Amino acid sequence: MVLGGRARRSRVVVAAGSAVLIGFAGSVTATAAPVSEVGVPPGFAEQELRWRPCPSDLLDHALAGDGYAAARSAVLPGLDCARIRTPLDWAHPADGREATFWISRLPGTGSATTPLLTSTGGSGAGTLLDPHSFSGGMPKLRESFDLVGFDARGTSTSSTAQSCDPAVSGDPGLLGTGPREGYDILDFSAPSVARQLDDARRWTERCLAGAATTPDGASTAPYVTYWQTVRDLDLVRQLLRADKWSYLGVSQGTALGRELARTFPGHVDRWVLDSVVDPLRSPNAVLQERYRARQQAVETEFAPWAATRGTVLGDNADRVLASITKLRADLAARPVQLPGGQAFTANDLNPILFGVGNAANEAVLSKLLTIRAAVYGDSSPASVQAVVAMVSQFQLSPLIDRELGAVLSGAPRQGWWTAYNCNAAEWSHDTNAVLAEQQWAAEQAPLTYLGMGFSAVCAQWPFPGRADSQSEWGEVPGMLLITNELDAVTPAGGARALRDLVAGSRLVTVEGKAAHLVLPQRTPFGLPGGVPGTSSCATDIAVRYLMTGELPPKDQTCKTN
Template identity: 30%
Template sequence: MRSTRIPSLLAVALAATCVSTLTPANAVPLAHTDPLRPYTQRTPAWQRCDASSPAGFECATVKVPLDYGDPGGATMDIAVSRLRASGAEERRGVLLLNPGGPGAPGLSLPVDLATDLPDQVKRRYDLVGFDPRGVGRSSPVSCGLTADERVTDHPYRAATFEKDVTWARTVAKKCRAHGGAAAAHLTTRNTARDMDVVRAVLGEKKISYLGYSYGTYLGAVYAQMFPRRTDRFVLDSAADPTRVWRGMFQGMAEGAEPAFARWSQWTARRDSTYHLGTTAAAVRETFRDLVAEADRAPVATDGGPVTGDDIRAQHSRLFHVQKAAEWVAALKRSADDRKPEPDGTPRRGPAAAPTESAPGVPADNAEASAWAVLCSDSHTWPRDPERYRRDAVRDKARYPLYGDFASTITPCAFWKPAAEPTTTVNNEVGALILQNQWDPQTPLAAGRAMHRALRGSRMVTVAGGEGHGVYPFGSCADESATRYLTTGRLPAEDLTCRAPAGPAAGHR
């Protein structure tokens, strides 16, 4: 499973038509007619990223327009990194990498993945990472949010809903006031345009791509906007391009229920180990009782007190059956052993430490940039808070684990409407989609929807696979992905391979 908007719908729609396609298919653009030439003809000044990184890990800054409808105006810096291909004679080009998000930096991804990627891939590609616009070292945005305002998970409760509406309105207002012009131009379409500028600056006619989670949508949007510059695209743990973005969160809630049923069945067969119930129904009742008890009196953990809502917010844990059973059993033991203080109040663990951002990056950068993209990409966010209330009540009944979290109010209800329409992904560009059966963030149904939208794609499903992220982490899908990246050959048909017996070790 977040930005401001672009000013004039008509102006930007026209500019998008011109800038994203640039020239007719086979025409050679004239210098004076290419508005992006001042950006695409620059030579990046590569230098070692930092003293703690490998010597061959280089970084540079690429200039891009803030507003592609006004390429002669203000600019943004895009931080780019690379590890050169190890085989000069075998080199095919660049493999652009994106870790997901939105709001996640990707500058370190070449080094992060280098250990796991097969040598034959590293011989053929420069591994290229980047921080998307507004993120990390790429002209980072901030909304000036407090620690409380940065909290994104809000369960629905009638007594606190008005407070949640105030939170959502405040975040949107602060992002308008503090995010400035940059936040208004944080969209997936603009990030895709940035990717194409990076392609040109690197001197490549086409780019190959490995993107995870949100990065699959970014890759699909790039393929839609620049189909003739798309080489070998691997989309790992795919988002549903037809449900951007509110529907994506609701899809998480839908997918959590069958995962909960699977977990309860698995755990019931191991009652001698976990003591949570001898039947699936008994395990589910134990879990629900634990949630209710934690809502009455938070359970002490090493990370601080945990409420029932906190437990439900971590629904993704239930997709990893063994880890989830261990977690729930530990919570239950803590709840059972809880002793009241002399005044009758429950003991509480230490408060969780706040998440720290990288040096020079605003503390709220991840949240500010994420809301910018999520809110600006889509016109489907309702504007009426009462619609969110009704949907949250309905979805908490339908999907008790996470339904209300997914459907309640967000800052997008108060965001300025986006200037550009949501991208319709519908093309025949070749791509390989990789999907674990039990993915907590982008459920299997989402991967299948991406596959339908990219009609030239093939899909490899890891039956029994757990976790978010498939390649190159030892999955049975690794062989298909490596073959595609090194030879360009997609599987002749969609494939299903089986994860090893026992709980799989998902990437995330």
Template identity: 25%
Template structure:
């Protein structure tokens, strides 16, 4: 097991507090009820979307290279159903507090853009229209919340309050399930029961020749399951193809340019879009910027250092409390967590999970990593560690791991993890031989005593994958983009470390094309209404085209 470097959906921040304060291990379904916008008449939406037109604005008659059946699409918007388990489960989103309804639809796209007359797939969409007067409307703002593998249809209703200023300012807020994700031709590998079984058998990262052989066998078995269940789809779930889907979405929405807000992996997707369609780039924000470095060892080491830094910042803060379960200083805290994970590998902790699951070393590590994505989650990490270290219970760490892994209250998994693996391996299926991986062990342990070993084995993440070469490498250069792409990076970001943003800026075309806003703080992603400095800069860029100069810092 490894920590995916750009995996994190921002749902944890929206749901965690409610889950833990509503009674230990409250269901994820209940937490979503608090996050989805509802008015006094929630549940009273109509089939036509509450009086809003079910058809998008007219579009041009053609789209280069596509048959008329695809080029002349108009999105048929209608009332949303509840998110499916593959999208993350939860209640149906009806309407916001101002009675604006949620609307859902589909966009048909080619499976293979090199064969546009061939097989097609449907992409799931969601939107909520702007509350601004018609004269002030700015078109659509399309979101990708990260992963790869995160469902935009499931995520946007949970996070909509963070973007209310943008909706009020003139944008329809739109998101989608990228190809291979959620309900857009989902990649499926293992059953829910098989995923649980694998997690329960986890005894930590490989440390012996026998462990390594088992790791290889498990990886090859997983790849074979993905091929058996999703084989025809796997070569086509690339970031390049998703960027092409976004441009067809722009066309179907009737927008001359794509206005876009990408977070985490969504920044990678946005940069690829800018490379492929520079003339169609509209007002764009890339928050929690991915490192474009193609060297997997260098990138994984940076990720390990990022998580270690975030953990040490948490431990430093915890140590100021006399009751901190990890001790009074960072060094003691790191050692305590290392010992905890080693102990879990030898003897998992019991939980109150209705399916009888124990807290294994891998689930414990995942739970810890999950809480590091937001400083707001640190109090829950303290609760979870106190519970594990002093009460002998793994309940809260298991809850944190379940949020991270996309497991709902009924034991059903979203397809975030199989989609993540499939998209990463479609973009770059090359994998490092086992002997080469082992040679980097000391580097990774030095980079992160807690997370390094786990991340080390991610270097073999595509072991056994059914194809060996990417159909089309990603490129990020967009010096002729029609509008600047505002990059936002946080100095304490664990999942997309700050250093990578400068490399992405250079890859896109430099500070004039991609100015960088630095957020001095913690967590994965900087834009929230509570961060006035970042919000003012981003809102000015998106709503008024007032792009801040390179080098702005928010503290």
């Protein structure tokens, strides 16, 4: 029983039909499946992988109404794609309910290729484009591996697609900020709290309404978890006929990678995790810590740097911070009105400062000066020019980035991100506890706090949360863990914690670097989303380990580029 649901039924029929027709034409290669493993019903373990060039799926996606996925097909040359059938619920794999998702493959150039599963993290913890991204940044990988990418369950091309209304459910950077107009996120008065909780309720309702359903009308939202996804991926390993495989994941992809290794340690070969999400903290705790880390980065990294630039913000760190704090207060009192009825508010300033440590300091400073000129200006040409610059920076550029990001991901992924987060077990459903926690976070990080977001949304989530793997770490082979020393997005403590949990692991630290992500990535055709890499030393260590399987004899420290 394959899932249907909103806009899902037509896609399943079209895709399946195309596979049959192409099979008769002789252009599909089938991979024989291995013997069924325990827990995998034969109907899934014995399916054939029907590979075909990913760009050839453009028409199928277009006919199914998936414009973003169709557009993405055009930037996947050289990749093969296959659709996987998997149990909807791995807790009951033989109950007849099934789901589908897609994988991609970039064939290796060497003679002894094995699978290297890849995940660039972020929205969905993986996309079909990932093999191109990593091979573009580290071309030697293709000498030893077939690189594999995936669109996980819950993403738009899967039959369990989760679709939220982006106007209600947060920004494409997956920060869970929501619309946040008509109140100040730092204001915890009763009227402001009521507005924020109401926004969270609408967010939850819109996401649940957009979730694909089973044929009997049940929501698929409860099944979008890493507990389910790692079992989907291990099924892929079996279908690839690989007793062991390797993994290269960054940022959010490290959370998925560690769960995959922890759940199936006997199938782990070479594991590289770059910018590690802390394994000892819940998603909520990670987010709260991130607010504080970003606030500290603003205070100790950005403000001293900005003080040396000779701007009106001030000539020492304290004056810069005072100027930014006053700017926020004045925006709260008098937002900048932009075309189309949109207002740039104090709430919109916080994501810019939250970006310190991820975006270049020069870019953050430029935005702050533009906002300041618009807030304190008059009707002079310079003030008008500042407002025009705000339109470009905060309306047109984000729109372009959203659309390009949605194409590269196959569609917006707020739905996947919401379901994944809210299905985690650690969220409180006690509104008073949530408010106390959030008020404390706002007080600790007034310039980088992003609002109640998932804390309020997941408090209203109707499905019980589920923890990830319950397995111990003792059987997991040693990994290579990589971090920038001053990363404020995934602090280095996460990599150190995982190193201590997994015996034999090695940690590579890029000293003094405050950026997020270490290893380079390149997207095809010069499209956005690439990562320059922070250390050729760390990159060389990662590539050498993946090519040879030999971990460094001890932890390593690398210089930044």
